[in-house]
Amino acid sequence: MNRTKRFLGALGGLAAFALLWEGYKAVGDPEGTVVLGVRILPRADDLSMPHLLDVVRRLGRPELTGGRPVWQVVLDACLFTLGITAIGFLAGAVVGFLLAALMQRFRLVERGLLPYVVLSQTVPLVALAPLVAGWSGALSFGPYAWQDWMTVSTIAAYLAFFPVAVGLLRGLHSPSAAGVELMRSYAAGWWRTFVKLRLPAALPFLFPALRLAGAAAVVGAVVGEISTGTRGGVGRLVIEYSREATADPAKVYTAMLGAAVLGLVAAAFVSLIELPLMRHRRRVEVNVI
Template identity: 40%
Template structure:
């Protein structure tokens, strides 16, 4: 009974913590909308009156209805049907987000495998670590906008040896992989080195092989480091997928939608805002998915062990 009561109390405490996070996030969104509306109102009213204000017009740019549609116009743009389409624009953005999510998920998965493999290989040898870590870091200094067209052209021309047909969205996933593997490799390497010398000596005293030490000690100890990397990598995979869609010229995805709405900006600026907010929402979604997985595998087990 006492154990059941303790678990119930912990569950109630977690529920309250989650509720507080939802409230804080909702308040942040409301404050962000209020700040946006206030800036638009001050900047526009001063501009209309042709007066000067020490902030808007000198430090911050002025506003107008074209560059900054109102919050209500943006919300209405979610439900409005673009000309020639019998579908709400919000559902179009949702469909494009699902397309981008597929590319990002593939890129994230491959990036995690590549990054974790690099971390395991480098952790096995100090010589390899010292020689190759600078090159891993240097790989991230190359601008993504320069790599993306190369990857797309390379995929179209040189992937005919594969037993399946290569599509442009696969090139986009490779671009997402490029941004994903780095945080996993670096944080994974730190995590694999995190076990104490006493724990390693204990494994040696049991005559554990290197693979057993890796599986039973180093990998479990690296989980907190890895999940921190997964959160960064998941959001980075969305960024990589969106940039890759713009470079690859794919027919779907949020990147393509943002590009199209930017070209049509003068006829419907609120649609570009909706598309950009959809990309932000997708990034938050994948971050929350990784956080939920982290709670299920790491934090919850740690809490149960304490109980």
């Protein structure tokens, strides 16, 4: 029943977005809504806001004359970016997990490190990506030189570690004082208390954080591809299609649609992992009660 409600809710959200898009296009000003000289709503002309049906139709037409359909090009680009995103997501999740465990273990580390963890997310990605590319340009792993996709994965990991670190830290602090005292009465050390009490209690906080981290990793990968000029991914495709925006505006939105679907895929993957683990956790809680 819950899955059906979520599915219907997702369909309702898509329908509401489509109605809002087409409704604004029908009644909006082609030059945009301007108040006191400031444009507060976008232009509603076909160049800025093509019909959604035109975007869908453009997916089925060739990218170039005699070439592959756009949907195949976008799919290949999304798969390339998905691989880079997966590496960045895993690296960011591991770093976030270790930082959360370290901050929970040592309060002094939490007080000294947490402000810098938060501060790290204020650095603009557009400025960060060239710096990472410049710093890593001279790196190598033996005979293997640093590749552009590694830079993009690093940027994805940079965005992914933050929600994991903060969300998991909150979850690790969530057990009640009575539960912690009970583990101490069993002479359980920090590691056993962490595994048996704190980590299971943190799962409801961890999985929402992982979904945010997955979406953030996609954003980081796309922005990283755009900033570093990495070829093959959907970020580069957005740049290439943007050059044709005047003659073929619907084509630009096909790449943007691919990036949006990529974010949904990342969040759905985390949800697939969450279902069996949370079901097992609830079953254990029922048995204990």
